[in-house]
Amino acid sequence: MVQSLPFTDETFDAVFCTCGMDTIDRPEIAFSEAVRVVKKNGTISLLHLRHDKGPLDVCNFLSRFYAWVWRAEGADLLPHVQQHKVEIPVYKNLHIAEAIIARKTG
Secondary structure (H helix, E strand, C coil): CCCCCCCCCCCEEEEEEECCHHHCCCHHHHHHHHHHHEEEEEEEEEEEECCCCCCCCHHHHHHHHHHHHHCCCCCCCHHHHCCCCEEEEEEEECCCEEEEEEEECC
16 A cells, blocks of 8 residues: 555655556655655655646546546645655646655755
């Protein structure tokens, strides 16, 4: 289960998750686990659908279809990411998705 990863602290140089945080309950717990298992100065990269996808357009229609198929509710993780000891060199609000690259500092 992603909310309780079976790895010791600071095991990996990087953690990458695409279209996963938007399909699980409590994605903020999964992010906390990612921070726990990544080494200091390690990178965490996320790409996921946003909870609020904005006005309907072609891309938004496709994202809503994806959300329906995978039962993805979306996630808005930036406020939670900012609560951790991380630097955020890249943040992109893509209106229907959110891209975050964080580097663990502490």
